[in-house]
Amino acid sequence: MITRLIRRTTKPQARGGFDRRLLAPMMLGSILNPVNSSIVSVSLVPIGAAFGAPPSQTAWLVSALYLATAIGQPVVGRLIDLYGPRRLFLLGSALTGLSGLIGVLAPNLATLIVARVVLGFGTCAGYPASMYLIRSEARRTGHESPAGVLTALSIANQTVAVVGPSLGGLLIGLGGWRTTFAVNLPLAAAGLLLGFLRLPKTHPSREREGAAGLDLPGMALFAGMLISLLLFLMEPGTGRWYLPVLMVVAAAGFAVRELRVAEPFIDLRVLGGNVPLLLTYARMLLVAVVSYVLLYGYTQWLQEGRGLSASQAGLAQLPLFLAGIAVSTATGRRAQVRGKLLVGAVGQIAVCLLLLTLQPDSPVWLLIVIAVVAGVPQGLNNLALQNAVYHQADPERMGSSAGLLRTFLYLGAMVASGANGVFFGARADTGGMHGLAWFMLAIAGLFLAITVVDRSLSRVGSSSSS
Numbered sequence: 231m232i233t234r235l236i237r238r239t240t241k242p243q244a245r246g247g248f249d250r251r252l253l254a255p256m257m258l259g260s261i262l263n264p265v266n267s268s269i270v271s272v273s274l275v276p277i278g279a280a281f282g283a284p285p286s287q288t289a290w291l292v293s294a295l296y297l298a299t300a301i302g303q304p305v306v307g308r309l310i311d312l313y314g315p316r317r318l319f320l321l322g323s324a325l326t327g328l329s330g331l332i333g334v335l336a337p338n339l340a341t342l343i344v345a346r347v348v349l350g351f352g353t354c355a356g357y358p359a360s361m362y363l364i365r366s367e368a369r370r371t372g373h374e375s376p377a378g379v380l381t382a383l384s385i386a387n388q389t390v391a392v393v394g395p396s397l398g399g400l401l402i403g404l405g406g407w408r409t410t411f412a413v414n415l416p417l418a419a420a421g422l423l424l425g426f427l428r429l430p431k432t433h434p435s436r437e438r439e440g441a442a443g444l445d446l447p448g449m450a451l452f453a454g455m456l457i458s459l460l461l462f463l464m465e466p467g468t469g470r471w472y473l474p475v476l477m478v479v480a481a482a483g484f485a486v487r488e489l490r491v492a493e494p495f496i497d498l499r500v501l502g503g504n505v506p507l508l509l510t511y512a513r514m515l516l517v518a519v520v521s522y523v524l525l526y527g528y529t530q531w532l533q534e535g536r537g538l539s540a541s542q543a544g545l546a547q548l549p550l551f552l553a554g555i556a557v558s559t560a561t562g563r564r565a566q567v568r569g570k571l572l573v574g575a576v577g578q579i580a581v582c583l584l585l586l587t588l589q590p591d592s593p594v595w596l597l598i599v600i601a602v603v604a605g606v607p608q609g610l611n612n613l614a615l616q617n618a619v620y621h622q623a624d625p626e627r628m629g630s631s632a633g634l635l636r637t638f639l640y641l642g643a644m645v646a647s648g649a650n651g652v653f654f655g656a657r658a659d660t661g662g663m664h665g666l667a668w669f670m671l672a673i674a675g676l677f678l679a680i681t682v683v684d685r686s687l688s689r690v691g692s693s694s695s696s
Contacts, residue, residue: 248367248379255424256363259319259356260383261390262326262417263299263636266349267522267643268394269401269410270295271529272540276407281339284656285530290464292526292647294343297460298350300640301453307358307633308495311626312444315359316429323425325352327418333411345411352418354633359429361632365625380620381562384613385555393551395529399544448487448495455480456637463644465651496634500624506686507622507631510615511638513571516677517611518642519649520578520670524604527650527666528585530658532597535590546597553605558613565621567614568687574614575678577607582674585667590660621690 270291278288310318329349336342364379401409458477462470488494501507532543561570581604587596615635623631650658653665681687 247371251428252363252367253379253382255319255421255428256356256360256383257386258417258421258424259322260360261386262322262356262414262421263295263350263353264387265390265394265397265417266353266414267292267295268390268525269398269413270346271526272395272398272402272533272544273407273410274526274530275533276402276540277339277342280407283339285654285658286651286656287339289647289651290339290343291346293460293464293644294346295350296640296643296647297457297464298347299354300460300637300644301456302351302354303358303636303640304452304496304630304633305449306354307362307629307631308449308627309444310355310358310362310629314430315355315362315629316425316431318355319359319425319429320422322352322355323418323421325349326414326421328352330411330414330418333414334408336408336411342411349414356421357636358629358633361620362629364620365628369625380617381558381613384562384616385558387612393548395525395544395547396551397544399539399541403541445488445491445493445495448484448491451480451484451487452495455484460641460644463641463648466648496630497624497627500627504622504624506684506690507619509680509684509686510618510622511634513611513677513680514615514635514638515642515645516673516680517574517578517607517615518639519645519673520582520677521608521611522643522646523649523666523670524581526646527654527658527663528600530650530654531588531660531663534658535588535660535663536592536597537590546594547601549598549601550605550608553602554608555605557606557609561610562613565617565690566688567618567690568681568684570610570614571681571687572678574607574610575674575681577603577610578674579671579678581607582667582671585670586664588660588663588667618687618690 274285274288274291277291278284306318306322325348329345329352332345332348333342336345360383397413398410401413405412455477458473458480462473462477485498488496488498529543529547532538532546533540538546564570581600584596584600584603588600619631619635620628649666649669653662653669655662
């Protein structure tokens with residue numbers, strides 16, 4: 231299906247169109263993080279049982295990945311802007327394979343958390359590299375890259391993100407939870423092969439220019455700011471007051487540095503003047519909170535609150551995958567985003583209201599309805615936000631801008647992970663699921679409000695904006 235979509239909207243390279251040889255590494259690189267984000271959702275309960283760890287401890291398997299990725303995405307994106315995608319893509323693929331090996335051999339939960347940190351850094355290159363290549367192909371051909379490429383990227387990410395629980399349940403049924411880490415070994419090997427054979431080499435002069443524009447102090451301050459924030463979000467409390475203080479200090483130092491340096495890591499002057507892009511980042515954070523509470527919290531409730539097995543919980547999410555793909559395919563060729571975001575916001579509110587009706591003996595048909603309704607915003611929001619960044623960001627900083635979009639996604643995922651811990655505690659029961667649903671409803675309402683008031687969205691994807 232993805233291949234047919236691309237063929238309808240691209241031309242062979244020889245005829246001056248998008249170079250199709252880039253599609254395979256682009257797709258593979260961009261799905262590495264989503265597949266590992268979603269596949270672990272059905273692994274948390276069996277991993278906890280294996281090591282005698284409650285949900286508050288296994289939640290670190292989620293948090294560790296997002297902590298590493300939230301920091302690494304814009305950093306690696308900036309390196310891609312400066313050096314090109316090939317070297318970073320190959321390094322990321324190698325780290326992904328290493329994380330799989332560590333996970334397969336891990337003797338305890340702490341080692342598994344280390345594996346997830348390595349995985350987080352390893353999967354940082356795929357998405358910003360893909361967005362960089364789309365923009366560079368547009369520059370090479372003199373034409374905007376076809377909408378089908380962005381749509382195919384979005385569909386590929388949604389496919390693996392939503393099919394991940396089903397795949398994870400199948401793998402656990404076949405060989406236990408360690409198979410959900412082992413899956414990264416063949417994926418990494420494929421990434422190394424495709425990256426080596428198909429990604430363009432960087433010209434030496436570009437490497438010299440990149441070295442001159444590498445803002446290491448800015449990157450370090452950015453990392454310190456995010457580490458402090460995310461560690462606080464993982465376990466908020468008055469006893470950890472020093473973390474917000476450290477975040478504010480690092481943020482102040484980062485702002486001073488970026489406003490004074492000639493080649494900043496993140497150009498705050500340009501970013502601060504680009505209000506539509508900032509609102510897109512905010513929307514991504516809100517969308518991610520709802521999506522990841524649904525992915526992790528709801529999946530855990532299916533197992534502990536509803537009594538399904540890991541395999542059954544994964545299958546219960548399958549209608550979400552089918553609905554999301556259908557919606558993305560039907561709407562993907564339209565670059566306009568405002569209507570998609572409005573419908574997506576209403577869809578998230580509808581899902582939250584349905585979650586409030588859940589009971590320990592809820593019928594299977596209700597679980598199917600929830601998954602189908604959730605697939606509508608899943609198919610609309612991510613695609614629309616991806617298109618928005620492509621049109622709103624500075625083309626010369628496409629890699630870092632795409633990385634920042636993912637950073638806000640993982641900030642939202644971290645908020646979701648913290649919310650799961652707060653509302654569930656020792657067990658994912660129905661009362662906790664209802665509390666999460668009210669929390670999600672507030673976030674979805676805020677997302678709808680921001681989308682309604684943002685009139686700049688009507689220009690995204692229109693002929694005047696390109």
